[in-house]
Amino acid sequence: MEKLRTTASHSDDPEERFLTAFADYSNALFRHAALRLRDRERAIDIVHDTFTKAWSYLRTGHEIEAFRPFLYKVLNNLIIDEYRRRRETSLDALLEEEGVDEGDFAELSENTVEALAATLDGKKAFAVLETLPDVYREVVILRFVDGLGPKEISELIEVSENVVSVRLHRGLKLLREHIEAESEAREERRKVIGRQAFGRSV
Amino acid sequence: MKRFQEQFSKQADSVSLSASEQQDLRERVLLYMEYHPLPEATRATASDTAGTTTSVRRHFLANWYARGAFGGVLACLLVLVPIMAERSLPGDVLYAVKVGFNEEVRSTVTRSPFERVEWETERISRRLAEAQALAQAGRLTEVQEERVAEAVRHHSQSARASIERLRAEDEDEAAMAEIALVALFDVHAAVLRAYSTEPEHDMALLVEGAIATTTTRERRSALADAIEQSRAEAIDPERTERPSYEGLLARIEIESARASELLRTIAPLATEEAMTSITRRLADVDRKVQTGITAYENGEPVEARVALTEALTTTRKVITFMSNLEVRNTVDLDMLVPIEYTAEELAEQLHFKRERLQVRYEYIESVVAEYVEAEDLVEIEEVLAEVPTQLAQAAQYIEEESFEAAGIVLADVDELLSAIVQQADIPDRLPEFEIGTTTPTNVEPASATTSTATSSDADVDAATSTATTTDRTGENATSTEARATSTEAG
Numbered sequence: 001m002e003k004l005r006t007t008a009s010h011s012d013d014p015e016e017r018f019l020t021a022f023a024d025y026s027n028a029l030f031r032h033a034a035l036r037l038r039d040r041e042r043a044i045d046i047v048h049d050t051f052t053k054a055w056s057y058l059r060t061g062h063e064i065e066a067f068r069p070f071l072y073k074v075l076n077n078l079i080i081d082e083y084r085r086r087r088e089t090s091l092d093a094l095l096e097e098e099g100v101d102e103g104d105f106a107e108l109s110e111n112t113v114e115a116l117a118a119t120l121d122g123k124k125a126f127a128v129l130e131t132l133p134d135v136y137r138e139v140v141i142l143r144f145v146d147g148l149g150p151k152e153i154s155e156l157i158e159v160s161e162n163v164v165s166v167r168l169h170r171g172l173k174l175l176r177e178h179i180e181a182e183s184e185a186r187e188e189r190r191k192v193i194g195r196q197a198f199g200r201s202v
Numbered sequence: 203m204k205r206f207q208e209q210f211s212k213q214a215d216s217v218s219l220s221a222s223e224q225q226d227l228r229e230r231v232l233l234y235m236e237y238h239p240l241p242e243a244t245r246a247t248a249s250d251t252a253g254t255t256t257s258v259r260r261h262f263l264a265n266w267y268a269r270g271a272f273g274g275v276l277a278c279l280l281v282l283v284p285i286m287a288e289r290s291l292p293g294d295v296l297y298a299v300k301v302g303f304n305e306e307v308r309s310t311v312t313r314s315p316f317e318r319v320e321w322e323t324e325r326i327s328r329r330l331a332e333a334q335a336l337a338q339a340g341r342l343t344e345v346q347e348e349r350v351a352e353a354v355r356h357h358s359q360s361a362r363a364s365i366e367r368l369r370a371e372d373e374d375e376a377a378m379a380e381i382a383l384v385a386l387f388d389v390h391a392a393v394l395r396a397y398s399t400e401p402e403h404d405m406a407l408l409v410e411g412a413i414a415t416t417t418t419r420e421r422r423s424a425l426a427d428a429i430e431q432s433r434a435e436a437i438d439p440e441r442t443e444r445p446s447y448e449g450l451l452a453r454i455e456i457e458s459a460r461a462s463e464l465l466r467t468i469a470p471l472a473t474e475e476a477m478t479s480i481t482r483r484l485a486d487v488d489r490k491v492q493t494g495i496t497a498y499e500n501g502e503p504v505e506a507r508v509a510l511t512e513a514l515t516t517t518r519k520v521i522t523f524m525s526n527l528e529v530r531n532t533v534d535l536d537m538l539v540p541i542e543y544t545a546e547e548l549a550e551q552l553h554f555k556r557e558r559l560q561v562r563y564e565y566i567e568s569v570v571a572e573y574v575e576a577e578d579l580v581e582i583e584e585v586l587a588e589v590p591t592q593l594a595q596a597a598q599y600i601e602e603e604s605f606e607a608a609g610i611v612l613a614d615v616d617e618l619l620s621a622i623v624q625q626a627d628i629p630d631r632l633p634e635f636e637i638g639t640t641t642p643t644n645v646e647p648a649s650a651t652t653s654t655a656t657s658s659d660a661d662v663d664a665a666t667s668t669a670t671t672t673d674r675t676g677e678n679a680t681s682t683e684a685r686a687t688s689t690e691a692g
Contacts, residue, residue, distance in 0.1 A: 015240060022231060026224065031217045044219070044227060051231045059240055115448035118455050119495075122209025144207050145214040 014058050021067035022051055028146060029075050035141050036079050038130055046082065050075045072146070072156055076138075083134060113165055116172045117144075121179070128178040136171030139164055204459050291332050292346050319368060319379040322361035323386055326432075329353045330390050331528045333425055351428035358383075358432035374449035380436060381445075381511060385518035387433035393532045394426045447498055450510035454491060457517045458484070464524045479535050483520050486542040487513045548605045552612065556596050559615050563589045566619060566628060573626045582622055589615055 026047060033043035053074050054064065064070050122144075129137060138157065142148045150168075154161045219227065290296040305325060333350040336342040361383055369376035445453070461484055469477060494509035519538050523529055529538075543551070567586055571579060592615050599608035622628070 015235070018235075022228065026227060027219050030219050030227075031214060034217050035214065044223060048227060048230050052234045055231075055235055055238065059238060061241075114455075115446075115452040117206040118451040119448055120206050122206045122211075123213055125206070126210050126213035141214075144210045147211075 014063075017064075017067070018051075018055060018058065021054075021071065025068060025071055026051070029071060032072075032141055032146055033075060033079060035129065035145065036134065036137060037082060042082065046075065046078045049078055053078075069152065069156065072142075072148070076156055079138075113168045113172065116169060116176075120172060120176055124179045124182075125172075125175045128175055128182065131178050132171055132174055136167050136174060139167045140171040140175070143168055204455050291336055291341075292349065318364040319361050319383070322357045322364060323383055325357045326354055326361070326386060327390075327522070327526060329357065330393070330425070330429075331526065334393065334528045334532065347424050351424040354425070354428045355432060358435065362436060374445045377445040378449065378453050378514065381514055382518050383436045384433060385515045386522060387429055387436065388515075389519055389522045389526075389529060389538055391426070391429050391433065392537050393529055394423060394429065395537075445507070445511070447494075447503060447506055447510065450494075450507060450514060451491075454487075454510060454514050454517060457514065457521065458487065461517055461521050461524070464521060468524055476530075476535075480520060480524065482541060483516065483535065483539050486539075487516050487520075489544070490516070490542065545603055545605075549600050549603070552596070552600050552605060552608050555612050556593055556600070556608075559589075559612060559619065560593055562619055563593070563615075566622060569628060570622070570626055573628050578626075582626065585618065585622065589618065 029047045029050060030043055033046045034040055037043050037046070050071055054067070054071060057070075058064065129140070132140065139153055142153045142156065143150075148156065150161045150164045153164045157164075288300060290300050305328075329350050333342060333347065336346060361379075365376050365379050365383070368379060465477070465480060465484070472480075490509050490513040494506045494513065497503075497509060498506035516539050520535070523533075523535055523538055563586070570582055570586070574582060592611055596608045596611040596615070599605070599611060
């Protein structure tokens, strides 16, 4: 998987390292952006902007030790900007609506997330991913598509690991609810069709 | 979670740049780079850094060579001796290093209570493996056996203490550590039973000094006693709660991944038969997990947890089988983990038995008149007349998936025909028959090369007796569940 590959280049030439990072991470970054934004064309543009910003950073004399976290950080900021342009619901507004204080979930841990994930069908969860609010979709994609650990995610989106665990848990829980709702709706449709068929046969 | 992540990321992999999109994107980025080149200073800095790095590296290497000789000798002492000690047995010179140094060092680096439980469990395995190795070499004395039994009890006590400490932090993990411990004892109890069925391997016999003073069957192995006692103490009959559904699923994911990894490791060394056997057990675990998930989705959490507990126990036993050479050399996997036949397999086996009995009945009916007196013939023919009805009844039961009832009916028919054969002194020579396949597919009969009634009957009897299993884990699970049900009802 691309997300597991690290840049193997040991070259000190920044241009060479940059191009190697492009080859290694461009597709993974596109995947992340496309799943977040649900807009393929826009995702390509944002990935382009991510790399041009990274190049500009190098031009100003800075050094990028590890390209992967740097690129994900830039990408994430651009995605947030995109949401602001689209005027999506902000996290603060979401929290106000749900009355949740994320500091209350001190007991949640990676084990709880693992346990909940083990109960889900990954294929079905992916099918309803777009129903998640972005605040949860973001961490679910970073964790289960990009393969980042809780610590890396917390550094990337600048929240505590605890908050990351809370969002992952809530996101998975919402996915499960959506999957169950879809199953019930399908079952209901089957029953209706069955009743209609029975009515016709009589 | 591994399964979820694999499924999820597999779906995500379908979201990808096409080759042309990738190419377009690259060209756009290259164009940007061309119009916004790196300053010369930035390129020069990169070269300088490389030069500095090289000279630092050279200086470091020069000093290292100067220290190399002394370090090498020390490394030998600290590394090689403990490694050599790992293969020692009780009575060997380095055994004290193995137990007193290697194992104690490892004890200190186990951090979490769960790791400590796992380590103590492994120490129990090691002591039992050492005893078996000594027994096979003819070196197991009565005193050594007592020492090993004492060590087993000691490590079992440590494991239970760690489980209690773990319970204060995480009840789920503690309950699963108990399951792992009990599974380990089940495996080693089976190994000792396997030894005792062959007199030349009877642990009691192999202990020096025992032969002259006691008879073989009177003397119980001290090790068997220690294992039985430790197993009984590992289960608290007062504790009715079971690991949570989510906890069990998560743990099974982890253990299944470990089992798959072990299977890949032993693949180059194992026979095809062994690989098929292990793969079948892991498939049985998957089916049991699905049964648990379905039960949970149908609002039956207790049944779900029972199924998942069984799946976890089976997985642990299979892992012990794969990772312990002594266990693999002593017992068949059949003894540790019987195959769990699917409904289709059970139906196939029972149909096979029914058809075999049908042939046997037709043969007896055709020859019985030659072997009995006229006055007895009427009575026997009256009894024989019931057989087709019973065979039809058995077929009906099989269709309805009432396998236990079908097995009982077929066993009755078998007994009836055997009684007639014995009473009439009819030579019980079954004609060779071919009904497609002589043995059901995907089943391992006890005798792989023949299709005798004995092996098929054993498979069918074992399969249909699952409801009345004598497996102690199953019994405990059932009785614990009954208590849980009554507690929930109360």
